[in-house]
């Protein structure tokens with residue numbers, strides 16, 4: 001597998017980052033939505049901190065992914081894609097990038113403006129606060145964190161539907177070029 005993107009396929013680095021970020025966001029969503037119903041035991045704060053540290057790791061991975069995207073480019077639209085469809089796909093992809101940057105940033109701002117105890121990233125180092133304690137900003141960042149997440153859910157639903165539409169009905173390479181290539185059977189294998 002090539003690491004860099006080619007004109008017709010996503011390379012290993014883009015594929016790895018796409019699926020890793022998706023998996024981490026799924027875990028963050030499940031944990032984030034359960035936070036309210038957890039008993040307020042010492043474990044509660046541990047789960048809270050794990051959500052925050054993992055969310056910040058996603059922020060770093062998205063920055064890395066964007067840097068790689070700018071350096072390695074992207075494959076051309078699949079042959080036969082009408083220009084309007086390629087434009088909508090491009091817009092959707094940039095909106096997804098904007099959301100997966102804005103969601104962890106709003107979480108970080110929420111944590112900062114709450115004036116909580118210092119956050120240690122996976123217990124390793126103290127994460128700087130983005131602002132002084134501020135009730136108004138805290139509520140705004142909290143609302144943003146929640147609402148941007150639901151916008152992401154809606155956009156990902158469209159994104160996934162489009163990927164399967166291409167795969168099942170258009171029978172093109174849109175989905176498979178974001179997946180590792182299956183090894184071809186050698187002529188001698190039985």
Ligand code: HEM
Pocket residue numbers: 025028029032033035036051052053054055056058059100103104105106107108109110111145146149
């Ligand atoms: C891509 C990354 C992230 C995703 C997808 C995500 C997702 C979520 C979701 C779905 C919730 C539940 C929303 C609600 O019902 O209120 C939540 C809550 C929360 N998140 Fe995140 N989060 C991310 C990153 C972060 C980061 C980086 C921080 C802080 C450094 C953070 C701090 C919080 C806090 C404190 C809550 C609890 C809010 C409350 O008290 O109700 N999140 N997150």
Ligand code: HEM
Pocket residue numbers: 018021022025026069074075089093094096097100156159160163174175176177178
């Ligand atoms: C949190 C969930 C997801 C996010 C945030 C996300 C985000 C993105 C982004 C930003 C791109 C554009 C890549 C670029 O132009 O640099 C992309 C491409 C792609 N995604 Fe996702 N994705 C998610 C989940 C999924 C899922 C579940 C599937 C399929 C089952 C999927 C299938 C694809 C495919 C096939 C492409 C390549 C499209 C093309 O080559 O034109 N994604 N995704």
